[in-house]
Amino acid sequence: MPPPADTRALNSVLHTIAVCRIRDGGRGQDYCLRKISEGKTPSEARRALKRRLSNVVYRIMKRDLRNHLAQAA
Structure with missing residues (x-):
């Protein structure tokens, strides 16, 4: 089963950023x-x-959610 469209879109954005x-x-x-110097191929490094x-995006999303919930309380 293929991944949902939003997963593909996020992967595309991460690829562009990388x-x-x-x-x-x-x-x-x-x-x-x-x-690459550790022996990875360029694709593996990317x-x-x-x-x-x-991981950075996920941490930012979690932080924003915590801030939003704290303001709503």
């Missing part, structure tokens, strides 16, 4: 180069960066 971070230099590119980005 590709831009790698292309534009900085911490994203450093992270990917470190993964996947690891996407996972790291998704």
